[in-house]
Amino acid sequence: MARDTAVTRQKLLGAARQEFAALGVAGARVDRIAELAGVNKERVYGHFGSKEGLFAATVSAAMDELAEEVxxxxxxxxxxxxxxxxxxxxxxxxxxxxxxxxxxxxxxxxxxxxxxxxxxxxxxxxxxxxxxxxxxxxxxxxxxxxxxxxxxxxxxxxxxxxxxxxxxxxxxxxxxxxxxxxxxxxxxxxxxxxxxxxx
The missing domain is CATH 1.10.357.10 (Tetracycline Repressor, domain 2)
Incomplete structure:
Protein backbone atom coordinates (compact mmCIF):
# COMPACT_ATOMS: atom_id res chain seq x y z
CA MET A 1 0.00 0.00 0.00
CA ALA A 2 2.78 2.46 0.95
CA ARG A 3 4.59 1.61 -2.30
CA ASP A 4 1.43 2.32 -4.34
CA THR A 5 1.05 5.66 -2.55
CA ALA A 6 4.67 6.58 -3.30
CA VAL A 7 4.29 5.55 -6.96
CA THR A 8 1.10 7.61 -7.31
CA ARG A 9 2.81 10.60 -5.72
CA GLN A 10 5.76 10.32 -8.14
CA LYS A 11 3.43 10.03 -11.14
CA LEU A 12 1.57 13.14 -10.03
CA LEU A 13 4.80 15.08 -9.50
CA GLY A 14 6.07 14.08 -12.94
CA ALA A 15 2.85 15.09 -14.64
CA ALA A 16 2.65 18.29 -12.62
CA ARG A 17 6.18 19.26 -13.62
CA GLN A 18 5.20 19.17 -17.29
CA GLU A 19 1.93 21.00 -16.76
CA PHE A 20 3.24 23.70 -14.42
CA ALA A 21 6.41 24.29 -16.46
CA ALA A 22 4.28 24.87 -19.54
CA LEU A 23 1.37 26.82 -18.03
CA GLY A 24 2.25 28.04 -14.53
CA VAL A 25 0.02 27.79 -11.48
CA ALA A 26 -2.89 29.79 -12.91
CA GLY A 27 -2.95 28.00 -16.27
CA ALA A 28 -2.39 24.45 -15.02
CA ARG A 29 -5.41 22.20 -14.62
CA VAL A 30 -5.65 19.54 -11.93
CA ASP A 31 -7.77 17.28 -14.15
CA ARG A 32 -5.10 17.36 -16.90
CA ILE A 33 -2.37 16.56 -14.37
CA ALA A 34 -4.39 13.64 -13.00
CA GLU A 35 -5.13 12.35 -16.50
CA LEU A 36 -1.46 12.61 -17.52
CA ALA A 37 -0.50 10.74 -14.34
CA GLY A 38 -3.18 8.13 -14.97
CA VAL A 39 -4.86 8.62 -11.60
CA ASN A 40 -8.12 10.00 -10.22
CA LYS A 41 -8.22 13.77 -9.76
CA GLU A 42 -9.07 13.34 -6.07
CA ARG A 43 -5.62 11.80 -5.55
CA VAL A 44 -4.09 15.24 -6.17
CA TYR A 45 -6.04 16.70 -3.26
CA GLY A 46 -5.40 13.64 -1.10
CA HIS A 47 -1.63 13.90 -1.56
CA PHE A 48 -1.10 17.66 -1.85
CA GLY A 49 -4.22 19.40 -0.54
CA SER A 50 -4.57 21.86 -3.40
CA LYS A 51 -3.18 22.86 -6.78
CA GLU A 52 -0.91 25.34 -4.99
CA GLY A 53 0.30 22.56 -2.67
CA LEU A 54 1.08 20.40 -5.70
CA PHE A 55 2.98 23.28 -7.32
CA ALA A 56 5.05 23.80 -4.15
CA ALA A 57 5.83 20.08 -3.97
CA THR A 58 6.75 20.06 -7.67
CA VAL A 59 9.21 22.93 -7.25
CA SER A 60 10.65 21.29 -4.14
CA ALA A 61 11.15 17.96 -5.93
CA ALA A 62 12.85 19.68 -8.88
CA MET A 63 15.14 21.62 -6.51
CA ASP A 64 16.02 18.38 -4.70
CA GLU A 65 16.90 16.80 -8.04
CA LEU A 66 19.24 19.70 -8.82
CA ALA A 67 20.86 19.46 -5.38
CA GLU A 68 21.37 15.70 -5.72
CA GLU A 69 22.81 15.88 -9.21
CA VAL A 70 24.93 19.02 -8.98
Missing part, protein backbone atom coordinates in the same frame (compact mmCIF):
# COMPACT_ATOMS: atom_id res chain seq x y z
CA UNK A 71 25.60 19.32 -5.26
CA UNK A 72 27.58 22.10 -3.60
CA UNK A 73 30.52 23.96 -5.16
CA UNK A 74 33.65 21.81 -5.03
CA UNK A 75 37.32 22.66 -5.42
CA UNK A 76 36.75 23.56 -9.08
CA UNK A 77 34.01 26.16 -8.81
CA UNK A 78 33.99 26.89 -12.54
CA UNK A 79 33.38 23.19 -13.26
CA UNK A 80 30.49 23.30 -10.78
CA UNK A 81 29.03 26.27 -12.68
CA UNK A 82 29.37 24.22 -15.87
CA UNK A 83 27.43 21.41 -14.19
CA UNK A 84 24.67 23.82 -13.18
CA UNK A 85 24.54 25.06 -16.79
CA UNK A 86 24.33 21.47 -18.08
CA UNK A 87 21.55 20.57 -15.66
CA UNK A 88 19.40 23.51 -16.72
CA UNK A 89 20.10 22.97 -20.41
CA UNK A 90 19.10 19.31 -20.21
CA UNK A 91 16.13 19.93 -17.89
CA UNK A 92 14.80 23.46 -18.36
CA UNK A 93 11.61 22.69 -16.44
CA UNK A 94 13.10 23.81 -13.11
CA UNK A 95 13.91 27.26 -14.48
CA UNK A 96 10.42 27.55 -15.94
CA UNK A 97 8.94 26.54 -12.59
CA UNK A 98 11.05 29.16 -10.81
CA UNK A 99 9.98 31.86 -13.28
CA UNK A 100 6.30 30.92 -12.79
CA UNK A 101 6.86 30.90 -9.03
CA UNK A 102 8.30 34.42 -9.19
CA UNK A 103 5.29 35.61 -11.18
CA UNK A 104 2.72 33.97 -8.92
CA UNK A 105 4.28 34.64 -5.52
CA UNK A 106 5.62 38.13 -6.17
CA UNK A 107 7.66 39.21 -3.17
CA UNK A 108 5.70 37.11 -0.67
CA UNK A 109 7.00 34.18 1.31
CA UNK A 110 7.45 30.99 -0.67
CA UNK A 111 6.22 27.56 0.39
CA UNK A 112 9.16 25.79 2.03
CA UNK A 113 11.16 29.01 2.02
CA UNK A 114 13.05 28.28 5.23
CA UNK A 115 14.29 24.91 3.96
CA UNK A 116 15.36 26.38 0.64
CA UNK A 117 17.09 29.35 2.32
CA UNK A 118 19.02 26.95 4.56
CA UNK A 119 20.19 25.01 1.50
CA UNK A 120 21.48 28.18 -0.12
CA UNK A 121 23.09 29.32 3.15
CA UNK A 122 25.05 26.06 3.19
CA UNK A 123 26.17 26.66 -0.41
CA UNK A 124 27.26 30.21 0.49
CA UNK A 125 29.32 28.85 3.40
CA UNK A 126 30.95 26.20 1.21
CA UNK A 127 31.67 28.70 -1.57
CA UNK A 128 33.13 31.21 0.89
CA UNK A 129 35.42 28.53 2.24
CA UNK A 130 36.58 27.63 -1.29
CA UNK A 131 37.22 31.31 -2.06
CA UNK A 132 38.87 32.10 1.26
CA UNK A 133 36.39 34.89 2.08
CA UNK A 134 33.88 35.53 4.84
CA UNK A 135 30.54 33.72 4.35
CA UNK A 136 28.61 36.99 4.40
CA UNK A 137 26.65 39.05 1.88
CA UNK A 138 29.56 39.30 -0.57
CA UNK A 139 29.88 35.51 -0.83
CA UNK A 140 26.09 35.27 -1.18
CA UNK A 141 26.13 37.69 -4.13
CA UNK A 142 28.95 35.70 -5.73
CA UNK A 143 26.84 32.52 -5.45
CA UNK A 144 23.84 34.34 -6.91
CA UNK A 145 26.00 35.64 -9.77
CA UNK A 146 27.46 32.21 -10.54
CA UNK A 147 24.00 30.63 -10.59
CA UNK A 148 22.82 33.49 -12.79
CA UNK A 149 25.66 32.90 -15.26
CA UNK A 150 24.74 29.23 -15.49
CA UNK A 151 20.97 29.60 -15.52
CA UNK A 152 20.13 32.74 -17.49
CA UNK A 153 20.95 31.48 -21.02
CA UNK A 154 18.62 28.52 -20.40
CA UNK A 155 15.95 30.55 -18.59
CA UNK A 156 15.51 32.83 -21.60
CA UNK A 157 16.40 30.66 -24.62
CA UNK A 158 14.76 33.14 -26.98
CA UNK A 159 17.19 35.87 -25.87
CA UNK A 160 20.14 33.49 -26.22
CA UNK A 161 18.98 32.61 -29.74
CA UNK A 162 18.43 36.23 -30.76
CA UNK A 163 21.86 37.29 -29.56
CA UNK A 164 23.84 34.29 -30.81
CA UNK A 165 22.25 32.84 -33.92
CA UNK A 166 23.37 35.60 -36.28
CA UNK A 167 26.94 35.28 -35.00
CA UNK A 168 27.34 31.52 -35.26
CA UNK A 169 27.87 29.64 -38.48
CA UNK A 170 28.25 25.96 -37.67
CA UNK A 171 29.23 25.91 -34.02
CA UNK A 172 26.77 24.62 -31.47
CA UNK A 173 25.54 27.64 -29.53
CA UNK A 174 25.16 25.59 -26.32
CA UNK A 175 28.85 24.64 -26.42
CA UNK A 176 29.85 28.24 -27.06
CA UNK A 177 27.65 29.54 -24.26
CA UNK A 178 28.86 26.88 -21.84
CA UNK A 179 32.50 27.63 -22.62
CA UNK A 180 32.07 31.36 -22.06
CA UNK A 181 30.00 30.81 -18.90
CA UNK A 182 32.76 28.62 -17.41
CA UNK A 183 35.41 31.14 -18.53
CA UNK A 184 33.51 34.02 -16.90
CA UNK A 185 33.00 31.96 -13.74
CA UNK A 186 36.75 31.25 -13.64
CA UNK A 187 37.52 34.97 -13.90
CA UNK A 188 34.92 35.91 -11.31
CA UNK A 189 36.21 33.31 -8.85
CA UNK A 190 39.81 34.39 -9.39
CA UNK A 191 38.92 38.06 -8.89
CA UNK A 192 36.93 37.39 -5.72
CA UNK A 193 39.66 35.16 -4.32
CA UNK A 194 42.38 37.73 -5.02
CA UNK A 195 40.32 40.59 -3.59
CA UNK A 196 39.33 38.52 -0.55
CA UNK A 197 42.90 37.54 0.30
CA UNK A 198 44.11 41.11 -0.22
CA UNK A 199 41.70 42.55 2.40
Missing amino acids: GKPGDDIAAWVGSVYDFHRERPELLRLLLWEALSCGGGELPGEQRRAEGYALKVDVLAGRLGVEPGPRAAVVLLSLIGLAAWPNAVPQLTRLILDSRLESADSAEVVRGVVVELATGLVKGVHETGTAE
Whole structure:
Protein backbone atom coordinates (compact mmCIF):
# COMPACT_ATOMS: atom_id res chain seq x y z
CA MET A 1 0.00 0.00 0.00
CA ALA A 2 2.78 2.46 0.95
CA ARG A 3 4.59 1.61 -2.30
CA ASP A 4 1.43 2.32 -4.34
CA THR A 5 1.05 5.66 -2.55
CA ALA A 6 4.67 6.58 -3.30
CA VAL A 7 4.29 5.55 -6.96
CA THR A 8 1.10 7.61 -7.31
CA ARG A 9 2.81 10.60 -5.72
CA GLN A 10 5.76 10.32 -8.14
CA LYS A 11 3.43 10.03 -11.14
CA LEU A 12 1.57 13.14 -10.03
CA LEU A 13 4.80 15.08 -9.50
CA GLY A 14 6.07 14.08 -12.94
CA ALA A 15 2.85 15.09 -14.64
CA ALA A 16 2.65 18.29 -12.62
CA ARG A 17 6.18 19.26 -13.62
CA GLN A 18 5.20 19.17 -17.29
CA GLU A 19 1.93 21.00 -16.76
CA PHE A 20 3.24 23.70 -14.42
CA ALA A 21 6.41 24.29 -16.46
CA ALA A 22 4.28 24.87 -19.54
CA LEU A 23 1.37 26.82 -18.03
CA GLY A 24 2.25 28.04 -14.53
CA VAL A 25 0.02 27.79 -11.48
CA ALA A 26 -2.89 29.79 -12.91
CA GLY A 27 -2.95 28.00 -16.27
CA ALA A 28 -2.39 24.45 -15.02
CA ARG A 29 -5.41 22.20 -14.62
CA VAL A 30 -5.65 19.54 -11.93
CA ASP A 31 -7.77 17.28 -14.15
CA ARG A 32 -5.10 17.36 -16.90
CA ILE A 33 -2.37 16.56 -14.37
CA ALA A 34 -4.39 13.64 -13.00
CA GLU A 35 -5.13 12.35 -16.50
CA LEU A 36 -1.46 12.61 -17.52
CA ALA A 37 -0.50 10.74 -14.34
CA GLY A 38 -3.18 8.13 -14.97
CA VAL A 39 -4.86 8.62 -11.60
CA ASN A 40 -8.12 10.00 -10.22
CA LYS A 41 -8.22 13.77 -9.76
CA GLU A 42 -9.07 13.34 -6.07
CA ARG A 43 -5.62 11.80 -5.55
CA VAL A 44 -4.09 15.24 -6.17
CA TYR A 45 -6.04 16.70 -3.26
CA GLY A 46 -5.40 13.64 -1.10
CA HIS A 47 -1.63 13.90 -1.56
CA PHE A 48 -1.10 17.66 -1.85
CA GLY A 49 -4.22 19.40 -0.54
CA SER A 50 -4.57 21.86 -3.40
CA LYS A 51 -3.18 22.86 -6.78
CA GLU A 52 -0.91 25.34 -4.99
CA GLY A 53 0.30 22.56 -2.67
CA LEU A 54 1.08 20.40 -5.70
CA PHE A 55 2.98 23.28 -7.32
CA ALA A 56 5.05 23.80 -4.15
CA ALA A 57 5.83 20.08 -3.97
CA THR A 58 6.75 20.06 -7.67
CA VAL A 59 9.21 22.93 -7.25
CA SER A 60 10.65 21.29 -4.14
CA ALA A 61 11.15 17.96 -5.93
CA ALA A 62 12.85 19.68 -8.88
CA MET A 63 15.14 21.62 -6.51
CA ASP A 64 16.02 18.38 -4.70
CA GLU A 65 16.90 16.80 -8.04
CA LEU A 66 19.24 19.70 -8.82
CA ALA A 67 20.86 19.46 -5.38
CA GLU A 68 21.37 15.70 -5.72
CA GLU A 69 22.81 15.88 -9.21
CA VAL A 70 24.93 19.02 -8.98
CA GLY A 71 25.60 19.32 -5.26
CA LYS A 72 27.58 22.10 -3.60
CA PRO A 73 30.52 23.96 -5.16
CA GLY A 74 33.65 21.81 -5.03
CA ASP A 75 37.32 22.66 -5.42
CA ASP A 76 36.75 23.56 -9.08
CA ILE A 77 34.01 26.16 -8.81
CA ALA A 78 33.99 26.89 -12.54
CA ALA A 79 33.38 23.19 -13.26
CA TRP A 80 30.49 23.30 -10.78
CA VAL A 81 29.03 26.27 -12.68
CA GLY A 82 29.37 24.22 -15.87
CA SER A 83 27.43 21.41 -14.19
CA VAL A 84 24.67 23.82 -13.18
CA TYR A 85 24.54 25.06 -16.79
CA ASP A 86 24.33 21.47 -18.08
CA PHE A 87 21.55 20.57 -15.66
CA HIS A 88 19.40 23.51 -16.72
CA ARG A 89 20.10 22.97 -20.41
CA GLU A 90 19.10 19.31 -20.21
CA ARG A 91 16.13 19.93 -17.89
CA PRO A 92 14.80 23.46 -18.36
CA GLU A 93 11.61 22.69 -16.44
CA LEU A 94 13.10 23.81 -13.11
CA LEU A 95 13.91 27.26 -14.48
CA ARG A 96 10.42 27.55 -15.94
CA LEU A 97 8.94 26.54 -12.59
CA LEU A 98 11.05 29.16 -10.81
CA LEU A 99 9.98 31.86 -13.28
CA TRP A 100 6.30 30.92 -12.79
CA GLU A 101 6.86 30.90 -9.03
CA ALA A 102 8.30 34.42 -9.19
CA LEU A 103 5.29 35.61 -11.18
CA SER A 104 2.72 33.97 -8.92
CA CYS A 105 4.28 34.64 -5.52
CA GLY A 106 5.62 38.13 -6.17
CA GLY A 107 7.66 39.21 -3.17
CA GLY A 108 5.70 37.11 -0.67
CA GLU A 109 7.00 34.18 1.31
CA LEU A 110 7.45 30.99 -0.67
CA PRO A 111 6.22 27.56 0.39
CA GLY A 112 9.16 25.79 2.03
CA GLU A 113 11.16 29.01 2.02
CA GLN A 114 13.05 28.28 5.23
CA ARG A 115 14.29 24.91 3.96
CA ARG A 116 15.36 26.38 0.64
CA ALA A 117 17.09 29.35 2.32
CA GLU A 118 19.02 26.95 4.56
CA GLY A 119 20.19 25.01 1.50
CA TYR A 120 21.48 28.18 -0.12
CA ALA A 121 23.09 29.32 3.15
CA LEU A 122 25.05 26.06 3.19
CA LYS A 123 26.17 26.66 -0.41
CA VAL A 124 27.26 30.21 0.49
CA ASP A 125 29.32 28.85 3.40
CA VAL A 126 30.95 26.20 1.21
CA LEU A 127 31.67 28.70 -1.57
CA ALA A 128 33.13 31.21 0.89
CA GLY A 129 35.42 28.53 2.24
CA ARG A 130 36.58 27.63 -1.29
CA LEU A 131 37.22 31.31 -2.06
CA GLY A 132 38.87 32.10 1.26
CA VAL A 133 36.39 34.89 2.08
CA GLU A 134 33.88 35.53 4.84
CA PRO A 135 30.54 33.72 4.35
CA GLY A 136 28.61 36.99 4.40
CA PRO A 137 26.65 39.05 1.88
CA ARG A 138 29.56 39.30 -0.57
CA ALA A 139 29.88 35.51 -0.83
CA ALA A 140 26.09 35.27 -1.18
CA VAL A 141 26.13 37.69 -4.13
CA VAL A 142 28.95 35.70 -5.73
CA LEU A 143 26.84 32.52 -5.45
CA LEU A 144 23.84 34.34 -6.91
CA SER A 145 26.00 35.64 -9.77
CA LEU A 146 27.46 32.21 -10.54
CA ILE A 147 24.00 30.63 -10.59
CA GLY A 148 22.82 33.49 -12.79
CA LEU A 149 25.66 32.90 -15.26
CA ALA A 150 24.74 29.23 -15.49
CA ALA A 151 20.97 29.60 -15.52
CA TRP A 152 20.13 32.74 -17.49
CA PRO A 153 20.95 31.48 -21.02
CA ASN A 154 18.62 28.52 -20.40
CA ALA A 155 15.95 30.55 -18.59
CA VAL A 156 15.51 32.83 -21.60
CA PRO A 157 16.40 30.66 -24.62
CA GLN A 158 14.76 33.14 -26.98
CA LEU A 159 17.19 35.87 -25.87
CA THR A 160 20.14 33.49 -26.22
CA ARG A 161 18.98 32.61 -29.74
CA LEU A 162 18.43 36.23 -30.76
CA ILE A 163 21.86 37.29 -29.56
CA LEU A 164 23.84 34.29 -30.81
CA ASP A 165 22.25 32.84 -33.92
CA SER A 166 23.37 35.60 -36.28
CA ARG A 167 26.94 35.28 -35.00
CA LEU A 168 27.34 31.52 -35.26
CA GLU A 169 27.87 29.64 -38.48
CA SER A 170 28.25 25.96 -37.67
CA ALA A 171 29.23 25.91 -34.02
CA ASP A 172 26.77 24.62 -31.47
CA SER A 173 25.54 27.64 -29.53
CA ALA A 174 25.16 25.59 -26.32
CA GLU A 175 28.85 24.64 -26.42
CA VAL A 176 29.85 28.24 -27.06
CA VAL A 177 27.65 29.54 -24.26
CA ARG A 178 28.86 26.88 -21.84
CA GLY A 179 32.50 27.63 -22.62
CA VAL A 180 32.07 31.36 -22.06
CA VAL A 181 30.00 30.81 -18.90
CA VAL A 182 32.76 28.62 -17.41
CA GLU A 183 35.41 31.14 -18.53
CA LEU A 184 33.51 34.02 -16.90
CA ALA A 185 33.00 31.96 -13.74
CA THR A 186 36.75 31.25 -13.64
CA GLY A 187 37.52 34.97 -13.90
CA LEU A 188 34.92 35.91 -11.31
CA VAL A 189 36.21 33.31 -8.85
CA LYS A 190 39.81 34.39 -9.39
CA GLY A 191 38.92 38.06 -8.89
CA VAL A 192 36.93 37.39 -5.72
CA HIS A 193 39.66 35.16 -4.32
CA GLU A 194 42.38 37.73 -5.02
CA THR A 195 40.32 40.59 -3.59
CA GLY A 196 39.33 38.52 -0.55
CA THR A 197 42.90 37.54 0.30
CA ALA A 198 44.11 41.11 -0.22
CA GLU A 199 41.70 42.55 2.40
